[in-house]
Amino acid sequence: AQSVTQLGSHVSVSEGALVLLRCNYSSSVPPYLFWYVQYPNQGLQLLLKYTSAATLVKGINGFEAEFKKSETSFHLTKPSAHMSDAAEYFCAVSESGGYQKVTFGTGTKLQVIP
Amino acid sequence: GAGVSQSPSNKVTEKGKDVELRCDPISGHTALYWYRQSLGQGLEFLIYFQGNSAPDKSGLPSDRFSAERTGGSVSTLTIQRTQQEDSAVYLCASSQSGTGVSYEQYFGPGTRLTVT
Numbered sequence A: 001a002q003s004v005t006q007l008g009s010h011v012s013v014s015e016g017a018l019v020l021l022r023c024n025y026s027s028s029v030p031p032y033l034f035w036y037v038q039y040p041n042q043g044l045q046l047l048l049k050y051t052s053a054a055t056l057v058k059g060i061n062g063f064e065a066e067f068k069k070s071e072t073s074f075h076l077t078k079p080s081a082h083m084s085d086a087a088e089y090f091c092a093v094s095e096s097g098g099y100q101k102v103t104f105g106t107g108t109k110l111q112v113i114p
Numbered sequence B: 001g002a003g004v005s006q007s008p009s010n011k012v013t014e015k016g017k018d019v020e021l022r023c024d025p026i027s028g029h030t031a032l033y034w035y036r037q038s039l040g041q042g043l044e045f046l047i048y049f050q051g052n053s054a055p056d057k058s059g060l061p062s063d064r065f066s067a068e069r070t071g072g073s074v075s076t077l078t079i080q081r082t083q084q085e086d087s088a089v090y091l092c093a094s095s096q097s098g099t100g101v102s103y104e105q106y107f108g109p110g111t112r113l114t115v116t
Helices: none
Strands: A003-007 A010-014 A019-026 A031-038 A044-050 A056-058 A064-068 A073-078 A087-095 A108-113 B005-007 B010-013 B019-024 B031-037 B043-050 B065-069 B075-079 B088-095 B111-115
Touching: A003 A087, A010 A019, A019 A031, A019 A087, A019 A108, A031 A064, A031 A073, A044 A056, A044 A064, A044 A073, A073 A087, B005 B088, B010 B019, B019 B088, B019 B111, B031 B075, B043 B065, B043 B075, B075 B088
Parallel strands: A010 A108, B010 B111
Antiparallel strands: A003 A019, A019 A073, A031 A044, A031 A087, A056 A064, A064 A073, A087 A108, B005 B019, B019 B075, B031 B043, B031 B088, B065 B075, B088 B111
């Protein structure tokens, strides 16, 4: 069965600092991987996704993530945090092949300190 | 185009009452998911509908929870004999689907359920 682990339920960074949100996955077959963002009092929206093409995936708002099979990781990064990045971030995995449901991690709340 | 809609946006109910939450997915999306998001908690999977296949109910927390999807479109999540621990935001999402592909999920705004 597939699963996702997000390390750190809360992460604080200073404005302008590097953002690094960690995600490790478990999957018995090559995975598809996603990062979603949820701004306060809003629904979730897709930031980026990996579907077996390029291992470095660029998303919206300057975020990117790198798929590392050897480390079973898909960490989310942004070089310079903005105040508007304060939100909750969810990593998700689904298994390629067939009709597969998506499994979400427990989320990481990002706080940006001015 | 229209996104995923959910109704009601807010529901306050008394403990022991039944509630129905509705989700209208994006037209043409064959996959539909229900999640629960409790305060301070992550996203808890409840149930997954895929086309005409039997739904994956593995996330339903108890037999008080049920869901149906009529005509492959609208879905209703029913909670019977509500308990205070059922208080949460219930999110619905839909997506396209296809073999060997995993599509983006589009989320509705959620229904905030409060059980008093």
